[in-house]
Amino acid sequence: MSGQICLIDGCQARVYAPAGTRSVCKDHFLGFLTWRRRRGPQMFRKYAGMTMDERDVIVGEWLQTLGTKDLAHPIPGL
Numbered sequence: 840m841s842g843q844i845c846l847i848d849g850c851q852a853r854v855y856a857p858a859g860t861r862s863v864c865k866d867h868f869l870g871f872l873t874w875r876r877r878r879g880p881q882m883f884r885k886y887a888g889m890t891m892d893e894r895d896v897i898v899g900e901w902l903q904t905l906g907t908k909d910l911a912h913p914i915p916g917l
């Protein structure tokens with residue numbers, strides 16, 4: 840499992856944290872975190888109690904938002 844890279848297409852960074860059943864790099868993890876925060880504290884708490892399979896659905900939603908805009912924006916308020 841040592842050569843694992845970020846689940847985002849085209850991202851070659853090493854994995855940093857799990858997102859569902861897969862893993863993302865640090866930058867993408869922070870983006871995912873921010874996205875969940877924007878959806879409100881309720882979502883944030885809910886995610887913590889989800890199973891991996893349920894998290895994959897949330898990760899999928901987040902991945903779709905990545906397709907429509909650049910992720911390279913600095914994260915406000917972090």
Ligand SMILES: [Zn+2]
Nearest residue numbers: 845850864867
């Ligand atoms: Zn990445």
